Amino acid sequence: MQARRVVESVDWVGAIDWDRRLFDALIPLPDGTSYNAYLVRGSSGTALLDTVDPACAQILSARLAHAGAEHIDFLVAHHAEQDHSGAIPLVLAAHPETTVLATEKGKTMLVDHLGVPAERIRAVRDGERLNLGGLTLEFLHFPWVHWPETMVTWLPERRILFTCxxxxxxxATSELFAGEDAGVLLGAKRYYAEIMMPFRNLIEKRLERLTGLRPAYIAPSHGPIYERPEFILEAYREWLTAPPHNLIVVPYLSMHASTRRMVEVFVEACIRRxxxxxQFDLTDPDLxxxxxxxxxxxxxxxGTPVVLGGPHPKAAYAAYLANLLRPKARFLSVLGSYGWGGKMVEQLAAMIPNLKLEVLPPxxxxxxxxxxxCESLEALAATFAERHARLTTVGIPS
Ligand SMILES: Cc1cc2nc3c(=O)[nH]c(=O)nc-3n(C[C@H](O)[C@H](O)[C@H](O)COP(=O)(O)O)c2cc1C
Ligand SMILES: [Fe+2]
Ligand SMILES: [Fe+2]
Structure with a gap:
């Protein structure tokens, strides 16, 4: 277990979790994940930026030992979630000299969630600078990516932005630095969709402050480091602010193929227009x-059949999830088959209060x-086409 050099005075001491398949008991990890921790050494002080998931704590210890980090003055905790903070208690036990630095809110949360003794934590102000001797850490509060206590760190002498x-x-990759291939972009987009999308308005407002720094590197706490930050910044700008695309997503399922038949007719009608x-089957989905x-x-x-008076539970789950993720979508409708009656549409509508969109007749x-x-489905497709055409006039990409 070796430390890996990022740039002079900055080493990666994290862990690659090749085999993990589920995160937060919710998010599928088809490509595993990594927990990046960075060691920054100035002439008068050493700081560890984040730790790793508790399951990988021994890997962090081994890499720190390889790096010769006998003395750690500061442990910067950008975020109190356990995949980054989980090994803090172990580091503090091994290093009585270490002071944890976090936002005021982060301090409280580290006490509450990890039992870190409050006297070992010092809260840092937004914009506060820490001199490590020839290297400076500047702490920028950046709440709600995706918890309220989060901050990022700017290392001006190396122009690295550590964004957690x-x-x-x-x-999970052996590459320390990201290439600019489709795989890297898709991994980042998946992560954005699952974790960051619900906060897109807040992120958009605060992004300028980070881009204004003109970083040479962006070093997040999962996945590879960006050597050309514009690659990921451009992608974020598009995901955060571009108008929605000329795309209809049809999450659906069907027990006995009636709703599936409806979906097929509708999808064909949309393609024709x-x-x-x-068309996304919810039976056994990759959410x-x-x-x-x-x-x-x-x-x-x-698309869902009526089941026990309402939507199929898996369709309800998808609607509930979409409500939490707060996507940009402007239009929504429902289609489905029933046997004798129920309140499927009303129940689904009640599950999506966060989505500010126009509901077209189901x-x-x-x-x-x-x-x-089938005629009604054709008519519904025509209504969507008309709505999308309006978006197109303001520059909707397909
Ligand atoms: C477990 C179960 C519960 C159902 N509950 C309802 C119901 O409450 N109201 C209703 O109108 N139909 C109900 N149905 C009938 C289905 O909605 C109907 O068969 C529909 O055509 C199925 O569509 P599908 O072929 O897309 O699965 C139920 C069917 C099943 C299997
Ligand atoms: Fe997190
Ligand atoms: Fe994380």
Whole structure:
């Protein structure tokens, strides 16, 4: 277990978690993940920036030993979530000289969530600078990416911005630095969709402060380091602020193929009218993929049969998740098959109060869709096409 050089005086001492497949008991990790921790050594002081998930604590210790970090003056805790803070108690036990630096809120949370003794933590102000001897750490509070206590650190002498979860990707890789291939971009987009999208308005407002620093490197706490920050900054600008695309996402499921038949008719009708469509089966879904589709989609159409008076529980789950993720979508509708009745549409509508979008009239049909139902589905597709055309006039990409 060796430390790896990022730039002069800065070493990576994190852990690559190749085998992890689930995060927060929710998020699928098809490509594993990593927990990046960085050691910054000035002539008069040493700082460790974040730690690792508690399951990987021994890896961090081994890399610190390899780096010869006998004395750690400061441990910068950007974020109190355990995948970065979980090994703080171990580091503090091994290093009685270490002071933890966090925001005021971070200090409270480290006490509450990890039992870190309050006297070992010093709160830092927004913009506060710490001189390590020839190297300066500047702490910039950046709340709500994705918890309220978060901050980032700027190392001006090396022009490195340490952003913790922001700009991260769940990607286990032996590469310390990110290439600019589709895999890296997709990993970052998946991470954005799952973790950052609900906070996109706040991030957008505060992003300028970071881009204004003109960093040479962005070093997040998951996934590879960006040697050309513009690559990830451009992607974030697009995801955060670009108008939604000419794309309809159709999360759906069907027990006995009636709703599936409706979805097929609707999807064909949309394609014929020039819209991009993603038909997404919710039976055994990769919810990260659904979240990624929601980054760009202008419209969402949920397809579900009526089950015990409401939507199928898996459709309800998808609607609930979309509500939490707060995507940009502007239009929504519902389609599905029923046997005798229920309140499926009302129940789904009640699950999405966060989504400020126009709800287009749903199409429900008894049993298999007949000719009238297919006409209604065609009409619904035509309404979506008309709405999307309006977006197109203000520059909607397809
Ligand atoms: C477990 C179960 C519960 C159901 N509950 C309802 C219900 O409460 N109200 C209703 O109208 N139909 C109910 N149905 C009937 C289905 O909505 C109907 O068969 C529908 O056509 C199924 O669509 P699908 O082929 O897309 O699965 C239920 C069916 C199943 C299997
Ligand atoms: Fe986090
Ligand atoms: Fe994290």
């Amino acid at each position: 979860d922001l700009f991260g990707s769940h990607l 020039g819209m991009r469509v993603e 990260g993929k659904l979240a990624m589709l929601l980054v760009d989609a202008a419209s969402i159409v949920i 199409v429900l049909c008894k049993g298999l869709p007949g000719a009238d139902d």
